Amino acid sequence: MKRTLRDLAEKLGCRLLGDSSITVTSVSSLQSATSGSLVFVEDAQHLDAALRSSAAAIIAGDFANAAAPKPILISAQPRLTFARAAKLLRDPDHNREIHPTAIVPASAKIGKNVAIGPRAILGERVKIGDETTIGAGSVIADDIVIGSQCRIDANVTIYPGTTLGDRVIVQAGAVLGSEGFGYARDSRTGRYEQFPQIGRLVIEDDVEIGANSTIDRGALDETRIRRGTKIDNLVHIGHNVQIGQDVVIAAQTGLSGSVTIEDNVIMGGQVGIADHVRVEAGAILGAQSGIPTKKVIRGKGVVFWGTPARPIREYLKELAFLSRSAKKDG
Numbered sequence: 001m002k003r004t005l006r007d008l009a010e011k012l013g014c015r016l017l018g019d020s021s022i023t024v025t026s027v028s029s030l031q032s033a034t035s036g037s038l039v040f041v042e043d044a045q046h047l048d049a050a051l052r053s054s055a056a057a058i059i060a061g062d063f064a065n066a067a068a069p070k071p072i073l074i075s076a077q078p079r080l081t082f083a084r085a086a087k088l089l090r091d092p093d094h095n096r097e098i099h100p101t102a103i104v105p106a107s108a109k110i111g112k113n114v115a116i117g118p119r120a121i122l123g124e125r126v127k128i129g130d131e132t133t134i135g136a137g138s139v140i141a142d143d144i145v146i147g148s149q150c151r152i153d154a155n156v157t158i159y160p161g162t163t164l165g166d167r168v169i170v171q172a173g174a175v176l177g178s179e180g181f182g183y184a185r186d187s188r189t190g191r192y193e194q195f196p197q198i199g200r201l202v203i204e205d206d207v208e209i210g211a212n213s214t215i216d217r218g219a220l221d222e223t224r225i226r227r228g229t230k231i232d233n234l235v236h237i238g239h240n241v242q243i244g245q246d247v248v249i250a251a252q253t254g255l256s257g258s259v260t261i262e263d264n265v266i267m268g269g270q271v272g273i274a275d276h277v278r279v280e281a282g283a284i285l286g287a288q289s290g291i292p293t294k295k296v297i298r299g300k301g302v303v304f305w306g307t308p309a310r311p312i313r314e315y316l317k318e319l320a321f322l323s324r325s326a327k328k329d330g
Contacts, residue, residue, distance in 0.1 A: 001025070001089050003222075005057055005071050010036065010039075011088060012081050014059070018071030027086045038089070040082035055208070059085065093133070102134075127167065139178075149206070161217050165205035172232070173212040177201040179214035180239025180257060195219060197239060210235060215238050215297060219257070232269075244281065263299075272307075321326075 006020035030046070033039050033055035039058040050058045050070075057071040058064070059078045064159040064172070075081040085131050091326070098104060098116040108126045117136035126140050129148030134140065138156040146152070147166035157169050159177030170176065179197040186193065199218025203225050209215070210233035217223055219239045225231070236311045241255050244263035253267050256275040260294035261267075265279050268287035274280070277291050282300030290307030291297060297304055303312040 001091050002036075003089060005073065006090065009073055009124075012075070012084055014073040014075050014081060016071065017065075017068065018057070020071070020238070022056055022071055022176055024089065026089055027082060028055070038082070040078045042078050048321075054177065059238040076253055080296045099136075117154065123160075135172070146209060153211075159201075159217065163200070163205070165207070165227070167206050168203055171211040174209050175214045176209070177204070177217045178214055180219055181217050182239060182257060194268040199223065199239065201225075203263065207231070213226075213237075215239075216257075250287070286312065 002018065002023050002025050002045050005016055005024065006023050009016040024038040028034065028039060030039050030049055030053045033053045035054055037053040037055045038057050038059065039050055039053060041047050042061065043061040043233040047060060047064055049247055051068060055070065057073065059073045059082050059324055061076065061078055062074060064072045065074060066276040073081065087172040091268050095129055096115045099118045100117045102116045102120045104110065104116060104122050105124050108122050109290065111126050111130035111132065114128050115133040117134060117191040119136055120134050120138045122140045123142035126145050127145045129146060129150065132146055132150040134152045135154035135156065137154050138152055140158050141160040142147065143160060144162055145169065146164045149163055149166055153168045153172040155173050157175045162177035170190050173269050182197060183192040184187050184195050192267055197217065197219050199220050200222040201215060201217040201221055206228045207232045209231045212233055213231055213235040215223060215237040216239040221227045221240060222313045223239055224235065224243065228246040229243055231249045234252050235249050236254045238255055239259040242256040244265065246263060247265045249267045250269040250273045252269050253271040257272045258276045259273050260278045262279060262281040264282045267285045270288045271285050272290045276292060276294045278296045280296065280298040283297050284303045284306035286303055287304055289309040291309050295308065297309060299311065304310060306315040
């Protein structure tokens with residue numbers, strides 16, 4: 001979509017230096033910039049490269065507050081502003097239709113301007129909000145509620161008892177509301193029988209869930225993912241898990257049942273968390289960290305690493321001690 005810099009500056013809340021009538025059509029990196037591109041830089045050392053690029057305009061911080069050969073949008077947060085500009089420049093989706101091969105029962109309540117792809121299947125009494133997209137081959141069970149402006153990609157499966165808020169993104173192959181991994185063992189025979197998995201899954205507004213991730217519903221109560229949380233590809237979240245607001249979880253991380261993750265926690269890739277763990281607000285778990293059962297991790301802004309996870313300073317001291325010991329033994 002083509003927009004003038006004047007329009008972008010107003011919508012993004014930026015101060016514009018240079019010709020406001022210039023139009024841009026897309027965002028790009030410095031290397032792939034064309035005459036219609038908008039690029040960004042976060043520090044002064046990359047500003048010259050941006051100015052020499054083929055880009056039409058630049059988003060930069062206050063360090064670029066001077067006359068320049070290209071228009072500059074001044075922002076306190078150039079990366080964030082660039083991300084918002086990308087949304088404004090995205091071409092609108094005009095293919096807003098219910099494909100003839102989709103199965104949509106008469107009991108379903110479909111909002112305005114909803115798109116449903118080929119061979120998607122909706123159960124009875126499903127509710128879908130305005131401007132939502134359901135991808136090809138997705139299966140939405142009975143009584144599911146999906147909010148407005150959601151994007152459900154191809155081959156997503158949503159089990160009964162699941163509710164999605166507004167502006168939720170679910171990438172291809174994800175499974176929401178599946179039965180949790182909970183069993184009762186017969187001490188006489190050694191055999192396992194499934195514990196009831198009859199709870200709910202609630203996904204709040206602005207949550208994003210990556211491709212082929214799975215989130216189990218609660219056993220008896222609910223699993224809940226709170227507003228603004230971002231979940232990468234191939235993440236597993238077990239039953240009864242409670243995740244706070246604005247949490248970030250990287251790929252191949254696994255959360256066992258009844259884990260509590262408070263607001264603004266960051267998790268690197270391949271983190272493993274055992275059952276009944278609590279990670280308090282603002283903690284940072286480094287890649288491949290492991291947290292044993294019922295452990296409490298606390299420390300806003302503190303980076304934890306290793307198995308069992310401990311503050312990175314302790315972890316590095318231990319590594320240094322082991323290295324010195326190995327040299328002595330050698």
